Amino acid sequence: MNSVCADPLWRDRCPPGVAARISRRHAGVWIIGFLVAVPWAPDKAGATVPGNAEVLIQDYKFTPATLSVKVGTRVRWTNMERRTTHSVLFTGPQGFESERFFPGEFWERVFDKPGLYPYVCGPHPEMKGLVEVLP
């Protein structure tokens, strides 16, 4: 693996999916981190969250389905299912799909430009979400 991809600061420069592969190794640490961070987690109405934000994937749903963040925010999608893989497929211009990630894994993207980023799950296109990136 490219050493730049292992550095969290540069992970967004790596091909989609690299972060998800890294995540398998660190999944336990992140789950503990999530439990500690619950009071900080974005609320379901789609709060504006500085720094980092998380979307949980469970029961074939993205929660929150609509997330508003400031530009520069790193958004993490975490697969909370028991046995289903999911992906994040951006459907707008220059859209792309993450690798599919397994239960306990996550995938991340840093949003460097304001705008609306609609997405679905590749294998389950009925699963819809939106990231609104504010200047």
Ligand SMILES: [Cu+2]
């Ligand atoms: Cu899915």
